[in-house]
Amino acid sequence: xxxxxxxxxxxxxxxxxxxxxxxxxxxxxxxxxxxxxxxxxxxxxxxxxxxxxxxxxxxxxxxxxxxxxxxxxxxxxxxxxxxxxxxxxxxxxxxxxxxxxxxxxxxxxxxxxxxx
Amino acid sequence: xxxxxxxxxxxxxxxxxxxxxxxxxxxxxxxxxxxxxxxxxxxxxxxxxxxxxxxxxxxxxxxxxxxxxxxxxxxxxxxxxxxxxxxxxxxxxxxxxxxxxxxxxxxxxxxxxx
Numbered sequence: 533x534x535x536x537x538x539x540x541x542x543x544x545x546x547x548x549x550x551x552x553x554x555x556x557x558x559x560x561x562x563x564x565x566x567x568x569x570x571x572x573x574x575x576x577x578x579x580x581x582x583x584x585x586x587x588x589x590x591x592x593x594x595x596x597x598x599x600x601x602x603x604x605x606x607x608x609x610x611x612x613x614x615x616x617x618x619x620x621x622x623x624x625x626x627x628x629x630x631x632x633x634x635x636x637x638x639x640x641x642x643x644x645x646x647x648x
Numbered sequence: 649x650x651x652x653x654x655x656x657x658x659x660x661x662x663x664x665x666x667x668x669x670x671x672x673x674x675x676x677x678x679x680x681x682x683x684x685x686x687x688x689x690x691x692x693x694x695x696x697x698x699x700x701x702x703x704x705x706x707x708x709x710x711x712x713x714x715x716x717x718x719x720x721x722x723x724x725x726x727x728x729x730x731x732x733x734x735x736x737x738x739x740x741x742x743x744x745x746x747x748x749x750x751x752x753x754x755x756x757x758x759x760x761x762x
Contacts, residue, residue: 587749635748
């Protein structure tokens with residue numbers, strides 16, 4: 533079975549440009565998470581979707597960040613405009629929430645973003 | 649709110665040394681506990697997990713962890729580390745019947761010298 537698929541794997545852009553990161557969760561999973569990882573702050577939860585609905589977006593840094601999940605098989609994280617301090621690795625993870633579920637997360641390979 | 653504390657931020661060992669990484673959580677209810685590993689340049693992947701039953705959990709690659717409820721701890725152990733164990737290790741907790749949003753610790757960087 534395919535795991536969580538993220539694209540692009542690497543993105544280098546200039547400050548002020550729009551960045552869109554994409555994620556395809558594991559088929560059948562109903563929860564999706566976006567994390568950001570930096571050396572300074574470690575692993576931070578940005579937003580959590582359950583059944584395509586954003587449940588907790590308290591980790592989204594500011595209005596420049598937005599995330600959508602139009603259907604069960606696709607999610608995007610958009611940064612507009614991007615800034616150098618947004619440089620990080622962005623991970624998408626999915627899990628199955630429900631009876632018998634244990635909350636184990638399955639992570640994608642990550643999207644390494646560099647904003648110049 | 650639940651929280652996870654990993655006391656060791658950086659650990660450096662020689663091959664064949666024994667390993668123990670500390671993890672403490674704060675939550676008063678029933679929890680599920682996880683250790684994830686992130687090898688250099690890769691994504692996080694599950695090392696082992698505890699839900700219920702035997703508090704001593706065995707995972708992949710010779711790792712094990714013991715859940716001690718009275719101490720709110722879930723320490724990771726390996727009797728003899730290898731160079732290939734060099735990685736970042738994350739402890740995480742979810743509350744059973746709760747939000748299912750896992751809370752991660754800051755991670756412990758392990759470097760094993762050959």
